[in-house]
């Protein structure tokens with residue numbers, strides 16, 4: 001079958017008939033008049049079947065780093081393909097997985113010394129979770145079975161990750177299948193504050209909301225002494241929970257809690273890793289080393305699925321024993337350490353250095369902050385916050401009371417649909433708009449992106465009215 005000449009109508013019809021899209025209410029999807037089908041990408045742009053160009057404003061779900069169609073990354077895949085596409089890591093080695101492990105340890109927070117590969121963000125978290133749990137069994141503390149995590153946390157969709165997750169709309173239904181997790185409130189910056197260094201300087205001291213999570217953490221630890229495996233956190237930014245940004249100092253405080261109670265600190269850097277927050281890893285903002293660190297998304301520059309869980313000598317040593325002692329970590333996937341994915345990840349790390357990408361983020365972040373300024377005066381904007389090249393804008397029906405638009409109106413979605421006409425693709429988290437472009441976005445595109453956001457938010461009343469009429 002020659003599928004090169006398929007028409008747009010045919011593809012849309014097959015999509016509607018044969019596909020089930022992730023995280024998508026399929027009834028709404030079927031009713032969409034004009035679903036977008038992407039055929040090509042170049043730099044920060046995506047192109048649809050009709051050749052229309054869009055700025056990829058959320059980095060293809062928070063993972064694209066260097067843009068699309070990057071010569072060096074394409075070449076790395078081709079070169080590896082000429083050698084071999086895949087061979088297993090169970091009982092064998094492969095060259096790119098070895099080289100990448102060394103490169104990751106070179107740049108990871110000091111003290112992380114081992115890399116365990118998996119397939120994506122969820123499985124990187126699953127590995128951390130099982131490794132942490134088994135660690136305590138291996139060292140003779142089997143009574144440690146519970147985890148502490150944050151409200152509004154998101155760690156992926158496999159069941160361990162769902163157990164750790166704290167977003168009712170996504171996780172509630174699966175509770176009977178999950179292990180118990182104790183939760184504390186998400187630490188939050190006060191409204192209208194930003195975190196990146198340049199912004200901090202211009203604002204003076206950071207305002208932060210009262211850290212209610214600290215007394216909650218203290219009371220949990222007092223109630224169940226010696227029973228916790230560890231604390232799991234999305235460091236600096238809790239992504240899917242609404243781009244909740246933590247006040248500076250939170251990570252250090254977490255590290256102190258973990259040390260004081262001999263808990264493992266598990267940092268899920270699936271979203272924050274690889275430059276997104278302005279540092280290579282979010283942990284670098286506060287110079288802490290977690291006991292386990294989960295990576296994916298930007299690990300391959302957003303080109304291919306790959307997960308990695310990094311850990312310390314202390315954890316590794318607890319599994320390093322004669323097989324008959326039953327301490328082995330019996331976990332792994334068919335495609336663990338996939339050579340193509342590892343090869344492109346190595347090339348991505350090379351580009352970080354060659355293009356001085358972290359400097360680029362330091363230059364762009366204040367520009368983005370400035371460009372989002374006009375939003376702060378708009379009646380329906382409750383908060384604008386930013387860390388590195390991640391910005392979030394909360395839309396409210398009444399910003400003084402914090403009243404949101406009815407969820408089923410899907411105002412955030414309608415705003416993003418309106419932006420498509422301006423050549424910008426965003427995906428909201430309910431009524432929070434998220435801006436997270438590739439780190440290499442050009443100044444002109446950044447301005448087009450933020451203009452589209454400002455213009456659409458200015459029309460939010462008309463858009464909400466339309467939403468009310470179509471989804472009463």
Ligand SMILES: Cc1ncc(COP(=O)(O)O)c(C=O)c1O
Nearest residue numbers: 120121122154155156239270271
């Ligand atoms: C912090 C965090 N952890 C884990 C995941 C899950 O990653 P994946 O979708 O690759 O399984 C995500 C995905 O958005 C995430 O943001």
